[in-house]
Amino acid sequence: MFPFWSTVLFALLMVTGFLLLFKSIGRLIRVYTAGTKIEDSALVPDFEFPLKEPGAYEIAVKRPSLTGIIPTDIPFEVSDLMTGKTVAVHSFVNLLGQRKDGSGSRIVPIAEFKIEQEGRFKLTNPQTGRFKERDSLMVMPKTGSRGFLMIFAVLFSAILFIGGLVFFILSLVEK
Template sequence: MMLKILFPLLFIAGLWFLIRSIGRIIEIYGGKKVTLPLDRPLPEFHLSEPGEYEIAYRRPAILGIMPTKVLYTLVSVPDGKHFTVTNVVNIFGSRKDMTSSRVVPVAEFSIDAAGAYQLSVAQLPEIKNGDGLVIMKKTGGKGFVMIFAILISAIATIGGLVMSILAFLNKL
């Protein structure tokens, strides 16, 4: 009798955590992004809130080396204030976008106010067709952790469902 209550609760809890985890990963990677193509001069862009941001290199290739040791300069357009951009490669933040391009975070910076900014890039190595930069809120290792949360909650959901069926068929 206890198993007929325990396993459906495991299924419901697993399903609830699965939905929450998927929603959280969509929130992490689906936020506002600024995409800057590298085949022409970089335009000004607007960041709507202060905080920590990352610069990710986007390349439409499955294999190949991503340029990581590049000098980036970020300047606030209205007042000309310079911001420090630190080269930090985040392998755990590597991902694919909807066009199947690889996106690898290669630098990060922090701003103290919303506004218009200008990014300049020095000594870029070979630029391939379709290369670009993606600027978005810093993800860090949050996406990597959320993948494990999705995996564990999916196992709990499937296990709870199968065990519930077996418990109601009196096969346990």
Template sequence: MTLFKILFPIICITGIYFLFKSIGKIMEVYGGKKIEFPATSIMDQLELDAAGTFEIAYKRPSLTGIIPSDCHFKLKRHADQQELKVFNKVNLLGMRKDMSGSRVVPIAEFNLEQPGTYTLRMTESEDYKKGDKIQITAKTGSKGFIAIFAIIISAFATIGGLVLSILAFMNKL
């Protein structure tokens, strides 16, 4: 009985600790630098200050409606006018919402070997609506999923540890 009065509060405190750590991690993953511009602009200049894999996402300020996924992109480096490959990869599992309630759906990705200034061209589409934007961010991959999973597990540990601690202290176990 005394073991439960020690074990369950430790589980609760450990759950709280990992809950804060995983919330901080998800803020780090999704709170990085974002470049946004209207989806109706056909060409935009990008200043990318890091190498790596980036995702191009379509951002729509409504909760319903189909996100246009037939967009085609061309990325050109200013330094040597070399065209880089942009892969169209619609990732519905990577869909997320931002703080304003807009849906953000990754629709393409590209890889940069060096930072610099780039020009992004995209095709026009009839499916664009007023307020739609294109958002470019560093690709998060599975980091976001792992952080969300960690939040869920640590929340269960916190709540379970708290409830079982209360029951242990009331001698109901």
């Protein structure tokens, strides 16, 4: 039923989808694991950390459970210890940026800030009482919409691979 050229086309679609799938999964992993990640207990009123690259960073809550409301609108303060200046912190909740780590903990970005140069910084958490015992605060490079778009790239390449595989097998079975 299928001509020979369609069998070749389906095989090419399958191989292309397979290669794109591995490439997009690798990029997705790099988006979420790239850069410095600083983590400390959310019950600590402040902690110091170094940042080696200028750019946008996010403050996220890491909670080792699937349930529970993540505290938002925390008035975090970030201070540059080298210059003594305060860095502007903007509160926001990015539910599309929510993710899970290897242990099943939820990571939800709740604030962001931008630095102009590398240095040592201090994060102050004035509302430690709003967090649970095992909650952590993480400072990491901002992922923004890159992770969300990479998920769509993974889905597209998986559909391309599976569709090419199914039609390739069907074209071989029909002969």
